[in-house]
Amino acid sequence: MNPVPARPPRGSVAEYAVLGLLASAEDGAGHGYDLARRFAAGTPLGSVLRLEAGMVYHHVKKLERLGWVRSVSEGGQRPARRTVAITPAGRAELARWLGEPVQHTREIRLEFLVKLYLALLLDRPVVLRLIAEQDAVLQQRTGLLAGAESAELEAGESGFPGLVRTLRQAQTEAAVSWLGRVRQRLGE
Amino acid sequence: MNPVPARPPRGSVAEYAVLGLLASAEDGAGHGYDLARRFAAGTPLGSVLRLEAGMVYHHVKKLERLGWVRSVSEGGQRPARRTVAITPAGRAELARWLGEPVQHTREIRLEFLVKLYLALLLDRPVVLRLIAEQDAVLQQRTGLLAGAESAELEAGESGFPGLVRTLRQAQTEAAVSWLGRVRQRLGE
DNA sequence: CGGGACATGTAACACGTTACATGATTAG
DNA sequence: CTAATCATGTAACGTGTTACATGTCCCG
16 A cells, blocks of 8 residues: 555575676576585685575575576476576676675675675676775774774773673774785785 | 484573573563663663564563573563563573583674673673683684685685685684783773 | 486475554653 | 553564485496
């Protein structure tokens, strides 16, 4: 009845990872089992995001529902495969997601690393923009935390909230200096 | 058919947090709405773990199923409250959980902070043991990461896995040095 | 011929999130 | 009077996890 706000659909990190792997293939296509191997233990992606084969099929289904991927061949081949390919809408959505830095420090460990991995595969110039924007977001967080510190000092706060804040500062600063090293390494 | 391994039930961080708050009350009792307030924005716990009232009732239900909490009064009072109290089994399980350091660096931000908050409320001596054991676990992780670094150097690895490893080293080292500061602060 | 890798999925279950339903009491 | 707060929960929905079911192909 109400005109629903209808916010655009978003995928999970795992779904964007699958989408990105498809995009990185020359023909933008692949099949489930093959994708699943990229997420196995001992692989670069697998060291960041481990996915069982069952979950990969699950994510491919969802990507189809979203219209970001479509089936391009039912198993005439042996062994019987179902190949899917990324659609133009899928490429657009992937590009949007890849260009956005993550908002929270805790997301660096999973989501940002996945973005970085895919950006390196797909589009080197995008990598540098992503890093720069992520750095800006983290710097802003550093400022917010410093502000909270001053507020605590004025309020005479000296307990648990201070411990929480110092942990966040430590983790955010660690992420910032790591990002600097990454930038250097890629600039060389 | 098989003699099922039957691993002991474990709660989620949120469930242990609720259990811990009950344990910290003099009579080991409380009711849902009151517990929910402790997880609101602007509170110490709420800055680490935000829980809506609905979720708190949900967790209390689960704690009852586990036998860690029991109902001690149906609402004769006004306003109609249902009070629950922690059981001996609940106290035992809480103590076990509180004594265990977390295994992964990413769990420091949520799970370890909740343990620390509850240990500070409940049992000061436990705090120092918890910190010492957590420190040992993190030191061990530091060693593992250094080992991975050597292996990479020998293998001539120079790509994405190295970036992942350096991030982990940075985050783990940040946690270790933060823990040191916490220890100092509490030792004073 | 047997076992492992290839290949695709379903089923069952727990979990978290959001929104909603209900009603009494109290403060302005 | 009416709005906020106290108080308890349910319903609906989507997500992630694990295990299992099914069958083919290829290598030794």
